[in-house]
Amino acid sequence: MRFVSSLPRRSATAVHVALGVQVLATAALAMFEQARGRRLAREISALGGDPHAPGAQAVVGAVTVFAVLMMVITVTLIATAAAYLTWLIQARQNTTRPGASALPTLAAWLVPGVNLVVPPVLLYRLWWASHPPADRHGRWVALLAAWWLSWLTTLALILVRLPLHATPGDASLTGLGPVELTAVTVSALLCAATVRQITRIQAAGAHRRGTGTDSITPRAISKIFTRRAAARQVHPAGR
Structure with missing residues (x-):
């Protein structure tokens, strides 16, 4: 298979940066x-949703910070x-071939239900x-499986644990804690590793094709030099 010259290195870098920002935003x-x-959740509950209730002004600053953080989280998710x-399409x-349809890739990730099974298969084939x-191969399968399990x-x-544990006596804004942050971080790191693996392999393949050494393996090169050395011994120079 012939690779096009524009490797998705910039797209891979963008993925790494977006994942890093997403982890930082989640940590914040x-x-x-x-x-x-x-x-803050208890204070808002006590106000009953009335912005003019006594003490409402005292929580304005904290509510604003929370709103900004939620907006940043949303933006980073979309950007990631x-x-x-x-990157995946490229x-x-x-x-x-250049310009191949992106619909299979988009469908694998955006169709509900399908996006729980097909994406790792698509990445494996890629x-x-x-x-x-x-x-x-073994290391790749282990990395891919670890990433997908961490993502799930x-x-x-x-989507499941936080709503189930949201009880009136344990009020919180999002329920986000150390466990969720750890899961997000591990998933982001493993995702970045899969992107880096494929990008490096494609870059190495393009480099071999560019230098014209793609069809010559190290073993073949060794055999060539061995035969030349044997020929020189049989026919020394100057005889």
Whole structure:
């Protein structure tokens, strides 16, 4: 398979940056939740939703900070998703042809239900199509499985565990804590590792094609030099 010249290195860098910002934003929200969230939730509940109730002005600053943090979280999630899909589409086009349809990739991630199963399969096929070293297959499968399990765990913690544990006596703003932050961080690190692996393999493949050494393996080069040395011994120079 022939790779196009524009490797998705910039897209990979954008993914890494977006993931880093997402983790930082999540950490900031988790810290706010632990330091002020529970008390703020109780204060807002006591006000009954009336912005003119006594004591409402005392929580304006904290509510503003919380609103800004939530906005940052939303923006970083959108930016991360856009950066990742851009990289994934470009990486797949490098193994097929420039301008190949992006619909399969978008459907794998955006169709409910499908996006719980198909994305790791798509990434596995992309890794194979990038012509990786055969001895790295086991490590790649382990990395891919760890990333996807961490991602599903993060979804379960945020979308399932937090609502189930939201009780009136344990009021909080988001329920975000150290466990959820750890899950987000691990998932982001593993996702970045999968992006880096595929990008490096495609870059190495393009470099070999650019230098014209793609079809010559180290073993073949060794055989060439061995034969030349044997020929010189049989026919010494000057005879």
